Amino acid sequence: MPEGDTVFRQCRILHEALAGAVLTRAELRVPRHAEADLVGWSVQEVLPRGKHLLMRLLPPADRPQAPLTLHSHLMMDGIWFVDEKPLISSDTSAQRRAPHTARAILEARRADGSITRAVGYDIKMVHLLRTQDEHLEVGHLGPDLLDPDWDEDLREEAVANLRAQAHLPLGQALLDQRVMAGIGNIYRSELCFLQRISPFAPTARLQDPGALVDLAHRLLSVNADRTVRVTTGGMMGRDGDLWVYGRAGRPCRRCHGRIARQMMAQPDVEGAQPRPVFLCPRCQAGAR
Structure with a gap:
């Protein structure tokens, strides 16, 4: 499942490519919306909400209807392409997406007459709904760590949400998008380190929840414009972008002990499989 900064970048590129353009082709290859007619609708904006992509659409002048939102979620393997280019440049499988895995195909005419094509591959969630009903899809999410209007109120809400998970292991609380939206498996491991x-330590053991929220906001923000995610400050040279994630069996960058890889369940997410977490048993209090 992608991190919030990945979704943020995809939304920004989609917005730059499609905002203001009029759809000349729109295929939603999901049974629920297979017959939806969006030709003539214009793209108002594309924006993220945590790990969700919201493409807001305006109706043609001769068809007065309520504005719609095309809501998609990348899940584990989804990716959007614009003009045949993947929006995650580091995705090694991006160039091998089979045509039959396309779930949304959009072509739109821009003001200069050029045609832009956007295709969503392997997207498990594609919903079309009235824009005024967006809250039904994303209203359960906690404060978005990449919200452009992030302020002290949103910070305090995230802190309160985190404190309310005192009984849960911290790693489980961090992946709960109802606490704060945007943290995925990579940031979970990096933040804990x-x-x-x-x-695996109880969230109640976290001494300063506000410091963790501030760090999460800062890390996602600084990586929102990067194609390669960095949490170490980029001061460790080649192969030094992350502290622990993906480094099982390798030396800790702090104490030189061995990084461990363990599995953690996500009991509050129906059907979710255990996910790996990476940690340094020496550096991190409460390690098993």
Whole structure:
């Protein structure tokens, strides 16, 4: 499942490519919306909400209807292409997406007459709904760490949500998008390491929840414009972008002990499979 900064970048590129353009082709290859007619609709904007993509559409002048939103979620393997280029440049499988895995195909005419094509591959969630009903799809999410209007109120809401998960292991609380939206498996491991606490430790053991929220907001923000995610500050040279994620069996960058890989369940997510977490048993308090 992608991190919030990945979704943020995809939304920005889609917005730059499609905002203001009029759809000349729109195929939603999901049974629920297979017959939806969006030709003539214009793209108002594309924006993220946590890990969700919201493409807002305006009706043609001769068809007065309520504005619609095309809501998609990348899940584990989804990706959008614009003009045949993947929007995740580091995705090694991006160039091998089979045509039959396309779930949304959009072509739109821009003001200069050029045609832009956007295709969503392997997208498991594609919903079309009235824009005024967006809250039914994303209203359950906690504060978005990449919300352009992030302020002290949103910060305090995220802190309160995190404190309310005191009974859960911290690693489970961080992946719960109802606490704060945007953290995925990579940031979960990295945040726990930087806070020197095991993802298996109870959230109640976290000494300063506000510091963790601030760190999460800062890390996602600085990586929102990067194609290569960096949490170490980029000061460690080649292969030094992350502290622990994906480094099982390799030396800790702090203490030189061995990084461990363990599996963690996500009991509050129906059908979710256990996900790996990476940690340094020496550096992180409460490690198993």
